[in-house]
Amino acid sequence: MASLTQRTSGLVQRRTEATRSAAADKEREPDPEEEDARRGEEDEDDKGDSKETRLTLMEEVLLLGLKDREGYTSFWNDCISSGLRGCMLVELALRGRLQLEACGMRRKSLLSRKVICKSDAPTGDVLLDEALKHIKETQPPETVQSWIELLSGETWSPFKLHYQLRNVRERLAKNLVEKGVLTTEKQNFLLFDMTTHPLTNSTIKQRLVKKVQDSVLEKWVNDPHRMDKRLLSLILLAHSSDVLENAFAPLQDEQYDLGMKRVHTLLELEPEKESAKPSANELMWAVVAAFTK
Numbered sequence: 001m002a003s004l005t006q007r008t009s010g011l012v013q014r015r016t017e018a019t020r021s022a023a024a025d026k027e028r029e030p031d032p033e034e035e036d037a038r039r040g041e042e043d044e045d046d047k048g049d050s051k052e053t054r055l056t057l058m059e060e061v062l063l064l065g066l067k068d069r070e071g072y073t074s075f076w077n078d079c080i081s082s083g084l085r086g087c088m089l090v091e092l093a094l095r096g097r098l099q100l101e102a103c104g105m106r107r108k109s110l111l112s113r114k115v116i117c118k119s120d121a122p123t124g125d126v127l128l129d130e131a132l133k134h135i136k137e138t139q140p141p142e143t144v145q146s147w148i149e150l151l152s153g154e155t156w157s158p159f160k161l162h163y164q165l166r167n168v169r170e171r172l173a174k175n176l177v178e179k180g181v182l183t184t185e186k187q188n189f190l191l192f193d194m195t196t197h198p199l200t201n202s203t204i205k206q207r208l209v210k211k212v213q214d215s216v217l218e219k220w221v222n223d224p225h226r227m228d229k230r231l232l233s234l235i236l237l238a239h240s241s242d243v244l245e246n247a248f249a250p251l252q253d254e255q256y257d258l259g260m261k262r263v264h265t266l267l268e269l270e271p272e273k274e275s276a277k278p279s280a281n282e283l284m285w286a287v288v289a290a291f292t293k
Contacts, residue, residue, distance in 0.1 A: 055179070055208070056125060057087040057094075060234055062172045063181065063205055064212075065243035071185060071196030073169065073243075083241025084168055085151040086287045088131045089115070089144060090233045093283035095123055097132055100282045101141070110271055110286040111293065114141035127171060134163050144286040145293075173197040181205070212238070212247040216262040217255060224266060225277055232266070233284050239263060240291040267292065 055063065065073045065080050073080055092098040097120070100113045117136040122129055131151060135141075142150065149155055153164030174197075176182040181204050182197040199205055215231050224232055238244040244263065248256050271292070275285035 055176075055181075055204075056128070057091045057230065057234060057237060058084050058127065058168075058172055059176055059179075060208055061087055061238050061241050061243060062169060063176065063208060064238055064246050065241060066173075066182070066197065066199065068199040068202070068205070071182065071187075071198035072194070077242050079240065079242040081168070082148050082152050082154070083237055083243075083291075084172070085131075085148045085165070086240060086291060087233075087237050088128060088151065088165075089147060090237065090281075090284045090287050092123070092128055092132055092135075093281055094230060094233070095128075097121070097123065097128075098135065098283055100144075100286055110275055110282065110289045111143060111145055113143065113282075113286065115144055115147055115283065116141060125175075127165060127168065130165060138163075144283065145290045148287070148290055170195070209247045209250070212244070213251065213255075213259065216259045220262055222265075224269060224274060225280065229281055229284065235263060236266060236288050236291075239267065240288075 061080070061083060062073070065077065067073070089098065097118055099116055099118045100110070101116050103113060115135055117132065120132060120136050123132065134151070135147065150160055150163040151165050153161065153166075155161065155163070173182055174184075177184055177197060181199070181201045183200045185196050185198060187194050187196050211231065212235065215227065215235060221227055235244065238247070245260075248259050251259060271285040271289035274280055275282045
């Protein structure tokens with residue numbers, strides 16, 4: 001009887017262990033979007049990018065906007081600030097940290113749906129983690145449009161000013177300095193001194209520019225859902241940040257016209273329809289909708 005009890009107990013223990021093991025395996029199953037992001041990073045490695053020079057969407061957009069020798073963005077560009085905040089939301093979505101709430105039976109529009117924290121796992125990027133912390137701790141949740149405004153500091157409420165991410169361009173530039181892409185200098189502008197970040201590694205910027213050019217020229221696929229999500233996001237957000245033309249400036253007139261024509265094809269897409277298609281990243285299209293509404 002005692003041996004039967006022991007065998008029964010052992011069987012229960014083995015079943016319990018098997019159940020725990022299966023649960024642990026399930027938890028370890030990769031999120032599809034995180035898997036896509038990881039594959040994208042591996043692809044970049046295969047193309048010759050080292051881990052140190054892999055850039056975030058924010059860094060790529062800023063790099064496109066920076067003047068190579070002067071080391072600062074155009075004083076007339078009033079779009080890049082909000083554009084960089086949009087980049088943060090999309091970057092977090094591509095990394096599987098954020099998503100939009102379910103659209104529900106009434107099919108809420110992209111801009112009326114709230115941003116939900118899907119995972120609070122650290123990204124390794126200080127700016128992204130700071131934005132993620134704000135979004136996770138905010139109840140009730142806010143929409144994409146609200147987060148772009150709050151992270152930019154464009155709010156009339158003094159109780160929401162703490163959401164503003166300060167010195168974003170300077171912090172991104174310092175990241176690029178650490179990655180060996182830019183350097184740091186001081187320039188005198190008569191009445192004041194300004195820290196600038198001229199380009200030092202032209203190879204990385206040339207590779208970025210060529211990637212953008214090729215996406216709408218030699219490698220054009222005429223279907224946004226066949227394009228790499230990160231590359232599609234880069235094109236749309238670079239346009240929203242008013243820096244995309246910098247990538248097309250070196251092109252000959254015919255190539256420039258063709259490239260811009262194809263960019264406008266992407267800009268004319270309806271985010272609501274595109275976000276409803278299989279494998280679409282809803283939050284990315286919500287950010288696009290926020291800039292094109």
